[in-house]
Amino acid sequence: xxxxxxxxxxxxxxxxxxxxxxxxxxxxxxxxxxxxxxxxxxxxxxxxxxxxxxxxxx
Numbered sequence: 839x840x841x842x843x844x845x846x847x848x849x850x851x852x853x854x855x856x857x858x859x860x861x862x863x864x865x866x867x868x869x870x871x872x873x874x875x876x877x878x879x880x881x882x883x884x885x886x887x888x889x890x891x892x893x894x895x896x
Contacts, residue, residue, distance in 0.1 A: 860875030
């Protein structure tokens with residue numbers, strides 16, 4: 839099997855896994871949409887902590 843097909847299959851599997859993780863986070867209520875679910879969790883946590891600090895006036 840040619841190398842480019844193997845690389846393409848691996849990249850497609852990785853992207854599908856990434857999308858499935860985003861969907862599971864939306865389904866569990868940890869994200870509002872799939873794009874937010876696909877972002878790394880520490881980025882989401884940082885955004886939420888900033889929003890909480892802003893709301894509490896700190």
